[in-house]
Amino acid sequence: MPMWRLALKNLMYDRTRLFITLTGITFSVGLILVQVGMFFGMTANSSTVIENSPGDIWIMARNSQNFDMVNPFSEALVSAAKSVKGVEWAENLIQQFAYMRLENGGTEQIEIIGFDLNGHVGRPWNVIAGNTDELRGADAILVDETAMDRLGKMQVGDSRELVRKKVRIAGITSGIMSFTTAPYIFTSYESAQRIVPEQLAGKTTYIVVKVLQDYPLKSVLNDLKKRFRNYDVRTKQEWALKTRNYWTWQTGIGAGFFGNALMGFIVGLVIVSQTIYSATMEHIREYGTLKAIGAKNTDVYSVILKQAGISAGAGFLLATLFQRLVILIKPVTVQIATPFSLYVVTFLLTLIMCGLAALVSVRRVASIDPVEVFKG
């Protein structure tokens, strides 16, 4: 316990230095939490429709790279999918970029998700006003509340012009965002085809297949691949991963976010190294005394490493508060994911950062000759 006390009290001996240390760790680790959280939030958006849809296998045009960029193909092919042994159901689903005319006369790009109202796939979730059944009959849409900044305020019952077609707002969803930042607009499969007839008349962009329970998925997948030789056939997980990887690595966005996080790590490392080292130098005679009165090298190292550990723990807590503050004040259109694993990994990174920062000091302390403390 006294060793812990020495570590803690040495750390707190110079309050200004402690403040600098904790500020360094807080902003460095906070930057990591925010950057990586934003990255996870954005990449989760990129596959959100896939993840939130039932169905095990997705069929799409050949060489499709991500969920948002796919070419239409004949909707009649859904019958071929349904006829494969082991298929419980197969449904068409439309994803199509279009534009909405704004009240001020301008236009804004949107992303239409057209789904079978009697089916399972592509249905909106988190509906906070109106309901999906209102999409039946006349052309109607559900729009997400996060899109209001771009598309203007809307309420259930309002009307807007989508491409050249008047549509009614049938409902509002919450927190459904695309990676491309073009707002998702949910509508019926038939309405989607009516809104963009040039591209979608008689066409779909996906066929989503559900495999019968207890039926081997791999077998159905292989059969579908044989039947849809000129198309891409992927499991739900494969397609979600391919979409996320596309936006992460092929666009450089992942490198950008992780680069920022790495910079945060390095800046934190340098600040913490400097402050721990200056604290060590200020108490160097005391460490020599510790050695002289019988402390092993490992005892002395442990004091410095404990200081690094205490700094890491306190800095991480403050960084978490900082991240929570950012989440509170961020625009609604920015999503910051906060999975528990992010905190675990970031805490370990913080410990590693502070541990590495302490190494320079440990090396210095290792070189102290206890005989020096006899020199008055």
Add this chain to the structure above:
Amino acid sequence: MKPLVKAIDLQKIYGDPESSSRVLALQDATLDLFPGEVVAIMGPSGSGKTTLVSILGCILRPTAGQLFIDDRLVTAMNEASLPEIRRKYIGFVFQSYNLFRSLTVQENVELALELKGVPNHQLSSQASGLLDLVGLSHRLNFQPADLSGGEKQRVAIARALGGDPPILLADEPTANLDSRTGGEILRILESLALEQKKSVVIVTHDPRVEKIKHRPVLIEDGRIQEVLYA
């Protein structure tokens, strides 16, 4: 009586022994330390006093010679074994006190006790007892910065007594103290030798050492000139 510490022909050369710039700090130093006595090592600056006490304290290795502590040949031990010898046998009192600035008086002593292996639940009571012994039971929660020089040295003595080591090595313990306080510190060290049967070694220039019962050891140019028995 059997000596607790036996130093035989200790030699210490700083720098490369083959080099012309080498410094012969100690040569042919032979000395016995017995329980219950105060040995005062005296001599001019640079004569080798601190080198000798550093070797006796096992924080400096001699270039040649043998050092036995409690019949254990410590000069034959490897580096990793020496901290245990220091914990078990030796308490240090430094000229500049070398207290831990961020800790209170009591915490300073507790830290030394922990290093000596005293169980956690006994740290507080043992530290209080040692501080009481040196007359500082009313300063337990003071910071070292708030103490006088004499009080700091008393804390250093209490810390050195942690774990009840049989040998106390004090390097110029009165150098930074006024005459009255220095005398008090010397009397405390004397009483530890007489009452607790510790071997107390004091490196000093202080003439007040004459006022306590001690065995003087004179050292000059790295050689023990004369071992005078009082």
